[in-house]
Amino acid sequence: MPIKADLDAIDWKILRELQRDGRMTNVELSRRVGISAPPCLRRVKRLEETGIIRGYRALLNAPALGMDVVAFCLIGLHHQADAELKAFAERTRSWPIVRDAWMVSGESDFLLHCVTSDLATFQSFVIEELTSTPNVDTVRTALTIRQVKDAGLVEINALNQTQ
Amino acid sequence: MPIKADLDAIDWKILRELQRDGRMTNVELSRRVGISAPPCLRRVKRLEETGIIRGYRALLNAPALGMDVVAFCLIGLHHQADAELKAFAERTRSWPIVRDAWMVSGESDFLLHCVTSDLATFQSFVIEELTSTPNVDTVRTALTIRQVKDAGLVEINALNQTQ
DNA sequence: CCCGCTGCGCAAGAATCTTTCGCAAACACG
DNA sequence: CGTGTTTGCGAAAGATTCTTGCGCAGCGGG
Incomplete structure (x- = not known):
């Protein structure tokens, strides 16, 4: 690919x-x-x-559209067999609050980037959706205070241009 | 704003x-x-x-451009006074490896989204740059295996259209 | 030396962008 | 109600941009 x-x-x-x-x-x-x-x-x-x-x-201005809460969730699963990883990945796609999501290696298994209108909505998502999802073990959340950098996905500097 | x-x-x-x-x-x-x-x-x-x-x-295809490693770093600082938070935020902007960065509340103080060409580059960034930066206390990294969701930043569904 | 390959740039027609203007609907107010 | 104001749509036209076709130059390989 x-x-x-x-x-x-x-x-x-x-x-x-x-x-x-x-x-x-x-x-x-x-x-x-x-x-x-x-x-x-x-x-x-x-x-x-x-x-x-x-x-x-x-690129939309989330706060101006009433989406004031941006948070990241680190998810640990009980079992990490391939089928279970795929099942959770599929589930993230069905949650509108989750804007993008990554399967990661390390202390956690998934990292979710979440955007909601208010804290109550986010909290109920964590409690009623995330932690009650089968196979979910740990949920650690990090509420964002503000974005301090937003470059594009890939670094492109002058060095690339001399190839 | x-x-x-x-x-x-x-x-x-x-x-x-x-x-x-x-x-x-x-x-x-x-x-x-x-x-x-x-x-x-x-x-x-x-x-x-x-x-x-x-x-x-x-939206660029990072692997096709030779950027095969995507990782997230959770950074904890020793001191979280306003000046120190601003200083670290400014520093993230000078690291090309860091593509976007968030100041967060919770167990960590910053979340960095990093993209590099290979693991060795990322590791030397963590060791030689991040952990040796003044005031940096803890660095937890999560290497991504793959992205499982990539929607836009803001959810826009049919409900928004009935206002 | 010639051939094929690759990629640039000119030119022209098609499509799009952008502005201007007239008009209609919604609203405030006397 | 009636009138003036505001707001936003859409037609029309000129400017700009897109898109295609084509000729040409540079570069390797036979």
């Missing part, structure tokens, strides 16, 4: 710009990376088709 | 669509939300200007 595509300096620049502003016009993008619009569009399309660009997403 | 803007059903539809595909053309967006293009564009612009839409971002 990971194709490890060989990208040149221009491709890296495109990725950096689109990670910074995914709605930039192709004309502006082509100007920034130093080629004309048609080849630039072809490169973007190729990056999308090969899956290197998985998609585009608007 | 959180404006708690009053949004109607069409605004919520716009947010839902753009969170799903941030590069959709305005014509396509207007068709999906049921109004013509000009008022649709005005609404999007207003959502951007009021900060409800914070920006747009391309």
Whole structure:
């Protein structure tokens, strides 16, 4: 699945710009990376088709939309057989409060990124949903105070552009 | 800062669509939300200007770009005075490995989302950077096995559209 | 030396963006 | 009720951008 595509300096620049502003016009993008619009569009399309660009997403302001509580939950299961891991993973997808989730190794088995409107909703989710889910052993929660950094998913610096 | 803007059903539809595909053309967006293009564009612009839409971002495929290691670090500090919290927050911004970071309350003080090319790089980051940073008390790490859910930041369901 | 491959950029038509303007519905107020 | 104000939709048109087709240059391999 990971194709490890060989990208040149221009491709890296495109990725950096689109990670910074995914709605930039192709004309502006082509100007920034130093080629004309048609080849630039072809490169973007190729990056999308090969899956290197998985998609585009608007970043929403959660508090302004009434979602004031962001929290992380570390979940430990009793049994970690493959079927049980898959079952819990599937369950996270059915909880709207859980925005993204990771299977992890270490002291816990899952890490959930949760967003809710208020603390009461979050607490009832933890108590009535999480801890009452079969096979769930431990639930440790960390309420967020504020986000202190929000870069894109992948670091793209000048070094990538010299390949 | 959180404006708690009053949004109607069409605004919520716009947010839902753009969170799903941030590069959709305005014509396509207007068709999906049921109004013509000009008022649709005005609404999007207003959502951007009021900060409800914070920006747009391309979602990159980290493994395909050679970033095979995703991990989370829970950091506990010795002292949690305001100046020290700010100092550590500032430091997270200088580490390229840290892609986003949260100040949290609970057993730890910070949660770091880290992405690196390989395990050795991550380990040397933890040992040589994190644990040797002044005021850092505890560092707990959770290596991710795989992401099991990746929805947008905010849940937008049909209920929002009946306001 | 020639051939095939790759990728750039020009040019033109299609689609989209963006502004302007008229209009209708909702509302406040006398 | 009637009137003025506000708000937001949608048609129209020009500007911009997207998208495709095509010619050309650079680069290896036979």
